[in-house]
Amino acid sequence: MRTTLVFVVLAAISAGLAWWSKPEAISKESDVTEDRVGQDVFPGFNDPELAASLEIIQYDETLAQLKPFVVAKDRQTGLWKLPSHDGYPADAAEQVRDATTPLIGLRILSIASTDRGDHELYGVVSPEDSSLAAGSSGIGMLVRLKDATGKVLAALIIGKEVEGTVGQRYVRIPTEDVVYTVEIDTRAFTTDFRDWIDDQLLDVRGFDIARVGVRDYELVQQANNTMGLTRNFDATVAYDAAQNRWSLVDYRVYRGGAALPAEPEPGQTLNTRFLNDLRIAVQDLQIINVKRKPAALAEALRAETIELKDQQSIASLQEQGYFPAQGPQGTEIYASGGETIIGTVDGVEYVLKFGKAAASLGALGGDGQADSGGLSRFLIVQARLDPAQFPQPDLEVLPETVEELLARDKEQLGDDAPADETEEELRERLEVVREQIAKENQRKIDERNERMEAARQRVEALNARFSDWYYIVADNLYRRLRITRDTLFTSASNIPGGIAPAADGNPPPITSADGQPSAKKPPGDASGDTASPSDSTPPDSAPAGDASQTEPQSLIPDDLQSPKSNSPGDPEPPAADSPAGPGDGEGTGNGKDAGNGNGTGDGGTRPPAAVDA
Template sequence: MNEGKKTGAFWAAAAVMLAVGLFVAWPASTENESPYSPGKPLFEKFKDPLTAANLKIITFDEEQGQLGTFEVRRDSESGQWTIPSRKGYPADAVEQMRDAANALVGLNILDVQTENQGDHAALGVVEPKLEDLQVGDTGVGRLVTFKDESQQTLASLIIGNPVKNEDGKIYVRKPGQDPVYVVKMDDTVLSTKFQDWIEDDLLQMSSIDIKEAVVKDYSASISGRSVALERSYTAKFAMDGADWALNELLEYNSENAMAEPKVVEMPADKELNKDKLNEMKNALDDLKIVDVVRKPEGMSANLRADKDLISDNEAVQSLYTRGFFPVGSGAEGEFEVLSANGELNVTVDQGVEYVLRFGDVQGLSEEGDSDEEGDAGGVNRYLLVTARVNEDQFPAPNLQPVPQTIDELSAMLGVGKEEAEAPADTEAEMKEEATEETTEEPAKPESTEAAEEEMKETEPAESDDASAETTEEAEPATEEVEVTEEVEVTGEGEASGEGQGAITQDEDESTDEPSGEAEVQDDESKETPAEEADDEAAADEEMALQPAGEDATEAPAEEDDELTFDELTEEEKQERLEAEQEKILKANTRLLDERKDRLNAAKRRVADLNARFADWYYIIPEATYRQLRINRDELFVEPGANDAAPAGPPGGMPPGMQLPAGFGN
């Protein structure tokens, strides 16, 4: 190859190398920009918080060198939220889970702090892996992971330290990656505190619904192979309106816990410690728990232990270590569970009775599932809760007796002798009033003698008013029969023919033979006898429909009402008996149904509550326990005294006498 060709080849190679160099050195296109650059979302596919069905948060205890796990999960079939890290305790997590998931949905990167792994500890984003950690390690973050129904990971993030002087900004890192990002988020919703994820109203009762409270102050403990019992007192309180009242106070013999208690009256120079009782009431309304432990499988909702449980040493030991002791109740071989520090029974107006049993102070749990955040390191106490129906709140209704015979109905309508004598008394009174009226009325007209003669004619009808049939037999005159019919038309029922109706009809029919009454009416109204008869018939009809007043003409209406049953025929009385029987039976059935409905509602409520209470030991703060317990010396105070000083739990529990079989509540 000549020199010219060599030179040309050299320059061609140089041009190619230059082109390659320029291509390599040219800036990358924005299309290849890192997905984790500022302004980009950390989890592009996690857009709907409702798809999150599982949340797990792992933390590291530097002092103990242990990991802590808190988990909330939704069951795919029932839709129920539970806390697997608390043996499946029910969670109130619908809103809490939504808020927690929203903390990561749409979370944008503000800045990339570093990509150096060596900076992780200083920024608090070391991943909590037990195999990589030991006691005293620092800079370990919180690992938060959300999964969907199929347990596919939606988002996972290690949350580290807050950025100094930057409110709301936190260092975060994805597990398995080195870059540390700066984001702005509210991590308080990612709580591992048990109380934040459960129903905070354990009893679901209101203090204004409390009707009764029974304080059972006793202590129980293990003495050798038996249960030792010391009983102080039992006090029964009731809500009297908005105030407390002491119904009964029983004190027990300190030397013999099984001896009959002594009834004690409230001291005359003292008053009930209502401040302490109100403190107890408010604590019930706001009763909160700090943790739970699952009970042995053999224990039923009403806290009666069966033989299988008693023979299960592990289950019995679980009860003993928490201050609960199964003892023979003497009822079909069952065992009642007593508590180390007594009981409190509270009844609400729905007829539901809550039974709270107070155990020992919480120690280290065998299961290793105690809440390390607990009550801020304070002392806690075990509590067993159950519900039952208070039968005393559903007394049998006061049913009205159903008459079976006419005589029984007659006696019932008379309300014994009092109302049975009422018709006779009324009849005598009405006759007396009628006599007075007859005596006074002739004073107004001039023809007094004619009026007296008219009254003489009507007296037999008045005296013989037991029934319409008797009247017809005694007085065959057509006028008297028509009188009875006229009274019935005006709505007076079966009448005797007395009163204004008789006078009116007599005047109306006897136009050719003037009577004394006709003369009286003529003198008063100055109308013709026919006009008077029409007017008085209309007036009689109107007065029969009005309540009886002071006017003497209304007295027969009252008398007829009282005597109605006596005037009935046997057939009519039988019809009346059947009608009364039906009416009373309906009223009695309504009362029985109302009681049954209330009782069934209470039973359903008790079943729902025990479904929640059945499987758990609850753990409450010691301060709450002190509010719920009342010592004997706290029952009464000086008149006008202020709040009594808070009382602590009873001092030690020295062994008492052995609890025999048959001891109950």
């Protein structure tokens, strides 16, 4: 009985102490925090240049997982990177300063609460709280700045907006229970990947584009669990910025594995509306996320000739929708989403290889909504030199004799040619003229070589940047960049000012770049001769629009199979020197992809079909 009374007394004393001490503690904290009204939240932080990292941490209440966004300065290079995105380079110096500035001189307007139980009400629950679970609510956004040593300069949990105000928010310092109201612009705390990077991936302007090429093929799953290749057509079109005109430089379809020169279908012409929009899409090409490639794959893509030998690289490519094929000139990478080739006036070609599509690849924008309904697509970019932009200069022949000098004078000067020169004077002038011509010829050669070397260095620098990354683009952008037969050609009657087919169904005459009728007739045009219909299609050319009728060629030989697709007895891969490049039936290619071709073509006897843009 006596023991029971002792426990009762002790319990009563403990309850009384708890009742007495709780309001006293809150009262004291209130007294302290009321004194802070009008003061800065972070009085010791006033230099934005001290910031070496910025973390913006949010919590996905539906998935019950953190969504961290981190930008940090590399200690060795001093450059900003995005650790939350595999270390992708950030264009973030100004952005970090913009995100830092709101925290400097951030003044406390009032005290909303000192009770921890009110955190959910004001939306200032820490996203790093270990007790969070699916369905948790009232979770704020944590912004944390650190210096180069890792010391926290400022940390703030930003909660709900204060009702009836503009720009005011409830906030809390993570180590405190007190909830303040402040006026803060949260737009600088964006976690949209695109806001933190150089959004011009290619840095190509619309008027820099000189040529556009396409390799149209299909990758088909075969019975032996390998991937087969069916080629459809290759095409190259050129753009004349001065004339605002597109012209068809080369068009080939595949029959029996061979690329044969062809013409558009009767009544079809270049779809200049699509091509002009493609120029804009290239100029505005933006990525919405990235994924780092395996180191061995990145290193292989930086080499002059691609050689893939490790299973990790092969598996990574296949996972993203790419399939390598080994040939005598190295490994070529085929893309499940097709290829578009952009050639520029400075001699650099950009090969855009589109991989698989998936709904989970995109990054959420600032409004929490993904682009294109969430559908995105992988993109590999490779740069290569376009020799077609560096033709050999037109060099003048040096006169060897006085007679050749006089003939040159008559051709260039006519009646103004010097007269009554002595033999000695002519010989002296011959040496002077030869020296002048030699210097001018060398200047032309040097100018061409310097341009080519600048382009080669540009290609090397671009591939050093592109090789590390799978880029991810929105599907709506992909549709603007992906060229098919249906988007490349359209009925002439659909083009403003276009010419519809004649009543007899024959197409209008193909014109060259100067607007003159082409000497070569379109397929099926028998006007002016009595040739039979079969004569209109030469034996070495393909009917208009004819796609390949061959069986798919198998990709990925045995020694490059990933474990999941390895199958004994796989067919040999397609030869990398098969006709593949736009306008290059030889398929010798250049730069990174064996067999890609440079688009110059060996069937260039047909004058280009030009269409005003």
